[in-house]
Amino acid sequence: MSHSVTHSFDAVIVGAGVSGAMIAWQLGLKGKRVLILESGEPLPVNINDFVQRFYLTTAKVPESPYPPDLMTPPGGTGLVDPGQRNAPRPTVLTLGGNWQDPKQAYLDQAGPLPFASTYERVAGGTMRHWLGTSLRFLPNDFCMQSKYGQLVDWPIGYDDLISWYGDAEKAIGVSADTADQTYHGISFPPGYSYPMPKIPLSLVDQAIAAAVDGLEIDGEAITVTSTPAGRNSRPYDNRRACAGNTNCIPICPIQAKYDPSVTLNKALDTGHVEIWPRTVANNVVVDANGLVSQIDYIQYATPDGPPTGRGSVTAKVFILAAHAIETPKLLLMSTNDGRTAKGVANSSGQVGCNLMDHPIYLAWALMPQPVFGYRGPLSTAGIETLRDGSFRSQRAAFRIEIGNEGWNFPIGDPYTTVMDFINGGNLSGLNPQKQPLSGALLTTTLNQNLSRQFRLGFLVEQSGETSNRVTLSDRTDHLGLPRPRITYDLSDYTKQGFVAAKQAADAIFAKLNATPFTATPPSPAQFTVGGETFNYFGAGHIVGTYRMGSCKDDSVVDANQRSWDHANLYLVGSGTFPTIATGNPTLTIAALALRTAAAILSDAL
Numbered sequence: 001m002s003h004s005v006t007h008s009f010d011a012v013i014v015g016a017g018v019s020g021a022m023i024a025w026q027l028g029l030k031g032k033r034v035l036i037l038e039s040g041e042p043l044p045v046n047i048n049d050f051v052q053r054f055y056l057t058t059a060k061v062p063e064s065p066y067p068p069d070l071m072t073p074p075g076g077t078g079l080v081d082p083g084q085r086n087a088p089r090p091t092v093l094t095l096g097g098n099w100q101d102p103k104q105a106y107l108d109q110a111g112p113l114p115f116a117s118t119y120e121r122v123a124g125g126t127m128r129h130w131l132g133t134s135l136r137f138l139p140n141d142f143c144m145q146s147k148y149g150q151l152v153d154w155p156i157g158y159d160d161l162i163s164w165y166g167d168a169e170k171a172i173g174v175s176a177d178t179a180d181q182t183y184h185g186i187s188f189p190p191g192y193s194y195p196m197p198k199i200p201l202s203l204v205d206q207a208i209a210a211a212v213d214g215l216e217i218d219g220e221a222i223t224v225t226s227t228p229a230g231r232n233s234r235p236y237d238n239r240r241a242c243a244g245n246t247n248c249i250p251i252c253p254i255q256a257k258y259d260p261s262v263t264l265n266k267a268l269d270t271g272h273v274e275i276w277p278r279t280v281a282n283n284v285v286v287d288a289n290g291l292v293s294q295i296d297y298i299q300y301a302t303p304d305g306p307p308t309g310r311g312s313v314t315a316k317v318f319i320l321a322a323h324a325i326e327t328p329k330l331l332l333m334s335t336n337d338g339r340t341a342k343g344v345a346n347s348s349g350q351v352g353c354n355l356m357d358h359p360i361y362l363a364w365a366l367m368p369q370p371v372f373g374y375r376g377p378l379s380t381a382g383i384e385t386l387r388d389g390s391f392r393s394q395r396a397a398f399r400i401e402i403g404n405e406g407w408n409f410p411i412g413d414p415y416t417t418v419m420d421f422i423n424g425g426n427l428s429g430l431n432p433q434k435q436p437l438s439g440a441l442l443t444t445t446l447n448q449n450l451s452r453q454f455r456l457g458f459l460v461e462q463s464g465e466t467s468n469r470v471t472l473s474d475r476t477d478h479l480g481l482p483r484p485r486i487t488y489d490l491s492d493y494t495k496q497g498f499v500a501a502k503q504a505a506d507a508i509f510a511k512l513n514a515t516p517f518t519a520t521p522p523s524p525a526q527f528t529v530g531g532e533t534f535n536y537f538g539a540g541h542i543v544g545t546y547r548m549g550s551c552k553d554d555s556v557v558d559a560n561q562r563s564w565d566h567a568n569l570y571l572v573g574s575g576t577f578p579t580i581a582t583g584n585p586t587l588t589i590a591a592l593a594l595r596t597a598a599a600i601l602s603d604a605l
Helices: 019-027 046-055 125-129 146-148 158-172 203-212 261-269 323-333 414-422 439-450 492-512 586-603
Strands: 008-015 034-037 108-112 275-277 279-286 292-300 307-320 360-366 381-383 398-403 451-458 470-474 482-488 524-530 532-535 567-569
Touching: 008 019, 008 146, 019 125, 019 261, 019 275, 019 307, 019 586, 034 261, 034 279, 034 307, 158 586, 203 381, 203 492, 261 275, 279 323, 307 323, 307 381, 323 470, 323 482, 360 492, 398 492, 414 439, 451 492, 492 524, 492 532
Parallel strands: 008 034, 008 307, 034 275, 108 482, 307 567
Antiparallel strands: 279 292, 292 307, 360 451, 381 398, 398 451, 470 482, 524 532
């Protein structure tokens, strides 16, 4: 359906991920007429098609349940050409030898290192395939420059977000215990409790917790802490309790894990919010007074079909919530016949700059006794004690995620090990004699090895660099719109975090009496520091590119995520983060969105 005639709303939101959903919900509750423009597919009636797509695909990657299909034809082995899709997105399948192939990789990557994370363009956004980790940032995460002389300070602090964190935890439905979370200065209002009790520690967590007791690293006592999770430990908000399907990424088959469709449906239920799917915003129009007057869009009916409509929408307030790569792309595309020659909201020149992620150092080993992974949520605990300390004046910090899925993340187990012992291979490192096995010996050998596997994921803090940026490529998608061009590298500050992560992994494995199997096969996502080679993986935590600040000269938005340049434009989501901090970003994204919704209602509507 074409909406070629200009329509007027109180607010127009671009993007139906967690930020867009939270703000639409809050505005809708106050009777404001809200339109969400979503570039991808609409909210489904149920997730059956998503689950079926995941079951049938041979590539069990985070993007596989969600449209558009990764392979052409569906079920085939060839990757879809992003130039033939109207709302293409990156996939981990292009992070190997294909990372610079324009026929397979949506992102135009200029290097020198590949950006290793992906995102979705579908109603519900990238949070469709999040793990559920719902950590608060630490107080010191907000003041890195004043505390440690590194990175930059945020224009807000922990105390400014403390009540919004609580609101976000309620909206998401976080399972946790405050007693576990009061470390490194994290505090709660008197009497505060999470919406649900914490998810119990897995057998893997329990074994590691018992074994590392007494270990110190960088002067910090190592302790295992349950991880706050956006999944139900008991029925909550009309959703079932977690059944331990070990499939949080990419999709919870029973929807015990929160995703933004929950909040989008609440927004729609207000009767004041509507969503236009398959509608790609392609231009932000600024009038002579410096206000955004409309957003232009292109609509399509099928992923690879022709445009079916073009038009524009007007509103009092405009909110861009299209993720930390698509949002700067849209801003940079919008030059307004030279009136915003550098792009909308870009008087500082900072739009697209300071692209960050949590590059992950993976380490894996065999415990001396069975710990029985491959059950329960993918992660239920971590080691948070190394998220802060005086060492941050010299190198990046990290948190350590304990995995419950054996060696699935690092090498694709149990499939890799099973095939090794059936075919006489040794990709896993567990069959050095390359002996093919069968029958009872095969079963016994697999049980002995798979039951002892565990892995650690070190989510390393990345410094923001102006040179790490999103610009416009001369490559286009099927609608003729430019794809994002990514320039990316890791600083010495970040690389030294990897060195410390390996040292921590070695110390933990030694304390556990575990046998390390960490390997660094050749990979584009690889660097060398101090003569040692490291592979890194993307955490999917795409941060920066239109950061908030206290001054319009070196930031894009203020503390309320409002554009310095255009009084009726808000840019929301992880792109506003001045630093990536040491916790997974989703809870902070949601808290900031709720805070910004309140500011919009108070100041703009």
